[in-house]
Amino acid sequence: MLLVVRATPTFPVVEHALMTLQEFGDEYDAVCLLQPTNPLRRPVDVDACVNLLAGSDADSVISVLPVPHEYNPSWVFLQGNGGELSLSTGDKEPIARRQELPLAVHRDGTVYVTRTETILGKKSLYGSRIRGYEIDPRHSANIDTEADWAATEERIRGMIQQ
Secondary structure (H helix, E strand, C coil), X not given: CCCCCCCCCHHHHHHHHHHHHHHCCCCCCEEEECCCCCCCCCHHHHHHHHHHHHCCCCXXXXXXXXXXXXXXXXXXXXXXXXXXXXXXXXXXXXXXXXHHCCCCEEEEEEEEEEEHHHHHHCCCCCCCCEEEEECCHHHCCCCXXXXXXXHHHHHHHHHHHC
């Protein structure tokens, strides 16, 4: 049996769903995207992201986790075709001390809440004004591989035993 996997980006799916709902007369202020590959999310985190969007002028709110200091953009170098390195921030020199590094976060994929006008008008799941909600790392799992699945199962077993 031949299995064909198609890599459909998330944005066109969300946009299509919104446009279809509008055709039926349904209007929404925002969309909350909860990807099935992040199964450890808690309702309290979803509510917090929705409330953060509602109480701000942000285009979107995404769940985030801190970047470990060794991967902070102020210490990350990009390698050019000729092998030369340049800081990812565009700065000439890296920040010397870890204590002076700015807080850096990365999206973890647990919760996305985006205003409908951002999706349909700006054609973006993020927009230009993005707020982050720091998720508890114990409730963040991104399953993209069989190894991720096994690791998440192990984490769940540990949570149940506690």
